[in-house]
Amino acid sequence: MPTVSMTVNGKPVSGEVEARTLLVQFLRDQLRLTGTHVGCDTSQCGACVVHVDGESAKSCTMLALQVDGAAITTIEGLANGETLHPMQEAFRNNHGLQCGFCTPGMVMSAIDLVKKNPKASETEIREWLEGNICRCTGYHNIVKSIQEAAGNMGG
Amino acid sequence: MPDGVTGTGIGAAVKRVEDQRFLTGRGNYTDDINRPGQTYAYVLRSPHAHATIKSIDTAAASEASGVVAVFTGADMEVGGLPCGWLIHNEDGSPMHEPPHPPLAVGKVRHVGDQVAVVIAESLAEAKNAAELIKVDYGVLPAVIDMKTAEAGGTLVHDDIGTNKCYDWGIGDKDAVDAALAASAHVTEIDIVNNRLIPNAMEPRAAVADFNGANSEYTLYTTSQNPHVIRLLMGAFVLSLPEHKLRVIAPDVGGGFGSKIFLYAEETIITWASARIGRPIKWTADRSEAFITDAHGRDHVTHAKLGIDDNGKFTALKVETYANMGAYLSTFASSVPTYLYATLLAGVYTTPVIYANVKAIFTNTVPVDAYRGAGRPEAAYLLERIVDRAARETGVDQLEIRRHNMIQPDAFPYQTPVALAYDSGNYQATLDSALSLGDVSGYPARKAGSATKGLKRGIGYSTYIEACGIAPSAVAGALGARAGLYESAEVRVHPTGSVTVFTGSHSHGQGHETTFAQIVSDQLGIAMENIEINHGDTGNVQFGMGTYGSRSLAVGGSALVKATGKIIAKASKIAAHIMEASADDIEFKDGNFTVAGTDKSMAFGEIALAAYVPHNFPHDELEPGLDETAFYDPANFTFPGGTHICEVEVDPATGVVKVDNFTAVDDIGRVINPMIVEGQVHGGVAQGIGQALLEGCSYDSDGQLLTGSYMDYTMPRADNLPNFKVATQSTLCTHNVLGVKGVGEVGAIGSPPAVINAIVDALSDFGVKDISMPATSAKVWQAIQDARG
Amino acid sequence: MHDFNYQKAGSVADAVSALNAADDGTVMAGGMTLLPTLKQRLAAPSDVIDLAGVSGLSGISVSGGVTIGAMTTHAAVSGSTDVKGTIPALADLAEGIGDPQVRNRGTIGGSVANNDPAADYPAACLALGATIKTDRREIAADDFFNGLFETALAEDEIITSVSFPSAEKAAYMKFPNPASRYALVGVFVAKTAAGVRVAVTGAGDSGVFRASSLEQALSSNFSASALDGITVSADDLMSDIHASAEYRAHLITTMAKRAVTAAG
Known part of the structure; x- marks a missing residue:
């Protein structure tokens, strides 16, 4: 079986995978990083979003072998101990999550947005979230969370 | 809601306890769980909506790489999945309850029906092997449309000789017919309440683990009510005693009703785990979820509303067809009857009401409760027909509602369809919503839209719903096969910290926070000293779970009852230690004080004493501080409110944009306003989704055309506006917290407001109706048709 | 997903020989269409040959028009000042493809080679008169798109870049499918030295096509009002649960008008 190596949340990891192994499967099944979720099979819900070399990507729609050598950040890699990343903190502060299932992907996507567009308007935030589906919140408080985090991330 | 409530007590916007784990990727959802030696199940499903199974050849699959076992319906000699509510026909006979085998026997009845299960060392191997199973189907015509099904011909279940599950009625038909005949005006309407697919973001999953050493089964499953699953699966399907079946619903990623029901897959792998002696995991793909999760709504209704010369409603007559799908799901039968027709009075004084409901089997996925369950269908029907009546009689939309509303001093109010409303003030919520939604500024906004070439409309919905599902005695008399109480155990530890075991279940609602707030408030102890434990039949006493917005009204009441027992017991202990009469002990702010003295003991001191009972008179005072309560509600609770929606319609494309949505809901006392x-x-958002975006579609062969997010429109962030939301509280009169329930109000109140707004916007074109979902294609077509 | 051999090509030539050596090989660009297809077991290639490691396949250059390397992501196109400065409509189009995560991975070469009837890039190619460059030849957009998911590409032929000539005026207007967010109707209008071209995606029974009635009307008068009363026949348009052929026909004219207005 092919071997894949990458950096995940700052730590070098490697493992044997089948060619068909998706990045999300490698993260969840082999590394037991189960914070990254799978909510659909058509690459639309965004529960699986992680950062690949700093850019948000859907880990359900890439092979583990495709990211050989890359730096991956997952939801588990954001907080510093018990101190949350400003985006995580803003979601907590604004009730930007309910069941929590879409939340990891939502947070990872939102961080990429604020990095690229620190002063995103409400409309721009809503448009950016096209690839992240939430069934619980109606998005109202997610948008509010991202707006607050953008301010706290120096946007 | 109370302004300026600080701290962690009732009314405070406490940040959620559960968020730390969810935000850091440390939630524990079913698919995150792995057991040593675990295998993987893949379910082979019917590609046909209706077919006989002539033969199944599993030989090649059984020999395939990594395969542990292959089972079909012939192997699984167990009971069928049961239905929890017996409905009687108008003639008094019971409804038809055709068998629902977990793995199909002899016939498949919808696309997605379970045909075989393959268990293998890996999921990929299970899927590969499933491709080797040869099923010889005798394809039969599918029956999809309810009225076609009613006529007979093709039968979903041959043995019952009909596709009609039941033909049920409520109310006085003769009185309604007479009143309609005598009415100055009768408004009629045809309503389709569109079929929805629930789509909790976490697909259903289960891990079954049989321990041969003690013959115990453990099932981890995505459930809203693990005890109900244990009861139904154990007692009715697999014949397992409850002390040998532990069901755990860990973190659950949304439910919205779809995770109430006992499903085939969790049943199959629990059974199979004992056959193979190893743990089995099954996780649905989203595509599987679309064809196996119970769908929601799907009513077709004709209704008539009579109005007298004074503009008062005289009578309402409703005839509804409700789709059951191919099998009766767990609570399917109760949804279009006791959760629907009993709500047809709404907030109005309509003196006589009659409803007939025909439940129909079709070759589609079973239909059951989905957020609101019956009540959205009732609210939609009423608020659409009232809107139309106003247009037909030339009465203002607000005036027709106010004129017919139950007055604030008329409570308790007995409706003609069984329910007795305990409290409410519909005029107040309406007034509040008019103000919050800045309705006085609407004409200016309409003019502003017009300058952009857009048609603006405004729509109202003054709705009511019923939560808490009912005293067990009443539900039982109406055919419920379960009690509808809830339980709580409050276990005080020797150092004064508390673990609460609740029969309610949280799958996003935040019970770990709100229930801790209640205990903190009741016992005067800090929230961080309270842990809320739920979802595990291995450590929680029997409970009914979470659905129907019942957690706070029923589960919260049970919790208060249990804390009351704790206080009573602790008062006895305090009395003993401080050498006073228990009647003289006062409990306030976490301290037990002997009235009129300065003798006082803190809650923690009493807790310690309870477990170090060195001098207790043991014949009068037991050691320990641990109390359980079961609470059976005295009545439903009746949240209600006013939703106001403004839309902008682009007549060139039919695109509808929700712009300015206001909801003022009376949910009784608010525990945590943020939540x-x-x-x-x-x-x-789900209500706007139903009104504008979501619609399940089958072709005439029973193939689901909306089987993924490529074709089923989920509301996304850019489909929705920010919402203006407020509460207006009249207290529930029959539970100690005064709470009514909030989980479903949004989905119940909003769809008619949206559709009424679109009809208003298009009224210039002569459009009188638009069906849900009001997609741009449909709106554009309606405009073309009206223009002729 | 069935398993396969995964190969990382070092060069285009490597990729072509790997394709030829494989029983049933396929190339992968961003994988945004291929991987979902494999996950659903709708295809089972023996070999997946990843172009991500091939140097020289991504990047944007400007000379007269814009040349975009096949492996350039949609995000790179939408964010490119070169594209925005030369053919802003193309950057706008790229900004509207999929969602941000798809735009971070999906590529122009993959999109054009796949020729999904609801994809956006084919409309730009056809309206702007692009040239699709492959490992062995150059193909005019007019000759490239051959119906649903069909192109002029040979089995082992690999797109290396797409060149778009500048336009005097151009704009793309997309009416998305409410569920998938692919184009229900997408209209790209371009006023170029070679005349006015209007390409429509999402609507045609046989994929992307040019709307001649709209082109004629706009040729003499490139303004939205020139399209008043001009209709597109619904005869060869798709009809599905999201939109009737008649609605699509109407939207083509409406989106064309809006595109012309946006083009300025």
């Missing part, structure tokens, strides 16, 4: 607002936001 309450979140619940309303989510419910409204």
